[in-house]
Every structure is written in C-alpha cells, then in structure tokens.
Amino acid sequence: MPASRVMPTRESADLIEVVRDLAARELAPRVAKAEEDEDFPRDVFTTLGAMGVLGLPYPEEYGGGGQPYEVYLQVLEEIARVWSSVAVGTSVHVLSCFGLVGFGTEEQRRAWLPDMLGGGLLGAYCLSEPHAGSDPAAMTTRAVREGDEYVLNGAKAWTTHGGRADFYQVMARTSDERTGISCFLVPAGAEGLSADPPERKMGLTGSPTATMRLDNVRIPADRRIGEEGGGLRIALAALDSGRLGIAAAATGLAQGALDVAVDYARQRTTFGRPIIEHQGLAFLLADMEAAVQSARAMTLHAARLKDLGRPFGREASIAKMVATDNAMKVTTDAVQVLGGYGYTRDFPVERHMREAKVMQIFEGTNQIQRLVISRALARDAGAPIGVAGAGQD
Incomplete structure (x- = not known):
C-alpha cells in the first residue's frame, strides 16, 4: 500500500503520483527478470532524466528541478519501493553531480550540467579504493599536472555504473599531504580509462558495480572541480x-x-x-x-x-x-x-x-x-x- 505523505506543495504531490504511476506501469513488470538476468536498465534512467528526476534537487537554471531534498527523497523512496537498483542508481547519479553544482565554475556548470541533469549523461562517483574505503584520505590514485592537463593513474573500487556511466567524478591525490586530494570530472571515453568485469553481487544485480582503472588518463585542467586540494x-x-x-x-x-x-x-x-x-x-x-x-x-x-x-x-x-x-x-x-x-x-x-x-x-x-x-x-x-x-x- 502506498505510504501516506504530506507534501509541501501541490506540485510535489502531483510529482509523487506521476512517479508512482511510472513505477507501477513500467518498472514493476520488469524488475524481477532484469535482476535475475543482471540486466542494467539504462533506458529507465533516460526516462527519469526526461521527467526531471535525475536533477530534481538542483537549480532550474542549470536544467534541474529546483525541488527541496524533502521532495527528492520521497520520489526516490517511491522508486525504491518497486526497484531498488534504479533508486540507488538515481542517488549515485545525483551524488556524481554534487561537486559540479556546489563547487564548479559558472562556465563549467553551464557547459556540462544540462546534459547531466537532463538524463543525457549518466554519472558515477569514484571515491573508494581497494585499500581506502572508510578512510578516503588514504587513497593512492594520483593526478599530476602537466601543462594544461592532468594525468591520472590508479584504481577506484565499488563504482556504481562502472563501465556503463558517461562520466565519472573522480577523487585523486594531487599532493603528498593527507588531505591533498582534488576532484575531477572524467569523461567515459577518455583514453586509458577502463572497467574491470562487474562484481558478482548477492543483490542489486541490475546495477553494475566495477573497479575503474586509470592508466595515464589525460584530461584538460578545466575538468578539475574546485580548488586543487579541495577534493576531500x-x-x-x-x-x-x-x-x-x-x-x-x-x-x-x-x-x-x-x-x-x-x-x-x-x-x-x-x-x-x-x-x-x-x-x-x-x-x-x-x-x-x-x-x-x-x-x-x-x-x-x-x-x-x-x-x-x-x-x-x-x-x-x-x-x-x-x-x-x-x-x-x-x-x-x-x-x-x-x-x-x-x-x-x-x-x-x-x-x-x-x-x-x-x-x-x-x-x-x-x-x-x-x-x-x-x-x-x-x-x-x-x-x-x-x-x-x-x-x-
């Protein structure tokens, strides 16, 4: 039975109804087989992007929905009630946009956010490493500045959408100081970026999780988000x-x-x-x-x-x-x-x-x-x- 909700506006109440209908009509008939087959429903994220769900808590001026977190989380909950892999994927995508929205330059936001928030691009968040999970400051993935580029080397573990995302928000070390970490937006097509085979998980099998490898990945310096050393x-x-x-x-x-x-x-x-x-x-x-x-x-x-x-x-x-x-x-x-x-x-x-x-x-x-x-x-x-x-x- 649907949860009883008190939404802050009529618009947000209507949004909940639309998402419930989508979940019942399009997600529920697919979820069991997709999870059994470990099938990633990329088309669902395109649909959610077109509905505005993937950018729901972000400013409208960049293509977001301009909704408070109170609304966004209840929408996410309605999706998870039917298909957890899709809800977790939506949360990870929103997480992967956070750095650009909060710390990017105006030029960066206007160049990249419309496609990211509109569902044209699906994101992944690369923080954890095989030996640096709960202690991110212990990461060893490194980014070295060479002129107008950074060169990234290392591995990022447990990446949701690993190998299937269109961009990766990557945290990498730019100095030997414990907190000397910077944030980068790496496109999926970057040379030297690759994904290991997906992890064989006990659950959320419709959501691919993989280790991402960065082998001399070169990206323009303007793909650094925020100040150097501000990534943590x-x-x-x-x-x-x-x-x-x-x-x-x-x-x-x-x-x-x-x-x-x-x-x-x-x-x-x-x-x-x-x-x-x-x-x-x-x-x-x-x-x-x-x-x-x-x-x-x-x-x-x-x-x-x-x-x-x-x-x-x-x-x-x-x-x-x-x-x-x-x-x-x-x-x-x-x-x-x-x-x-x-x-x-x-x-x-x-x-x-x-x-x-x-x-x-x-x-x-x-x-x-x-x-x-x-x-x-x-x-x-x-x-x-x-x-x-x-x-x-």
Missing part, C-alpha cells in the same frame, strides 16, 4: 547528501517488502482465518510498520534541516544508519511472514532481503555512521532552533 571537502559534503539518498532508498525497499508481507498475510489462512489476525504475526507486522515509519521520519527530518541550510551531517548519519538497519530487519521479517514461500524466488522478499544488506555497507558502513554520530555528540554543545521556510540562520 567536496567528497565529505557530498556523502552527507548521498547518505540521505541511501536512507530514502532503504526506506522504500522496506516499504515494498512490508507491502508484500501484509498482502500475503491478508490472503493466507490458517485455522480458519487470515494469518494477519493471529496476534503473534500481527505484532511482527506492526513492528515492521513502525520501523518503516521511523526511518521515513528520521530521513525527512534530516532533509528538512538541509533544506533550511542548517547543519545536517549528524542527522544524515542517523538517518542512514536507522533506515538501513531497519530495512535489513523488515526484509528479513518479511521472509519470515511468508514462511517457505518467502525463501523462494516466486516472491520478491528474498530479493529484498539480499538488497537490504549492502545498504548497511555503502556510503559509509553503519559502524562508520556510529563513529560520526558519537564524534558529533562529543563536539556539539547545543542545537539552534530554526523556523521552517526561514532559510539559513
């Missing part, structure tokens, strides 16, 4: 927003699993009545509903702080942790509700459970989120009070 700041700021995207995707995934479980429990009978009327199972479903609603509330709280221009990093980490831990619990319980059928591929809940696991890992493991939250508690003396719609304090 860009990466960390992007991750705060990206964690909200994953929180929304996890919440949508959990909602989808809950919907299947409730529908099954209403139809399946034992001892002469639907199993949803048996207290033991009814209470399990009630806990699942509470978990989904809690994740949604926390995610939207963090989004509203971001929309107000307030600090939201701690809340983003809480949202990511709560939503993904809850998704793992809800999807596991959905399998339990369906019993033996839940363990088969005849129903989607076994896929939901496999997809939920990685959400506790990427965009910073949930152990890292706990570290971020605890450090914020040690550092922050108090929280200011803001007023909705008042902008930055």
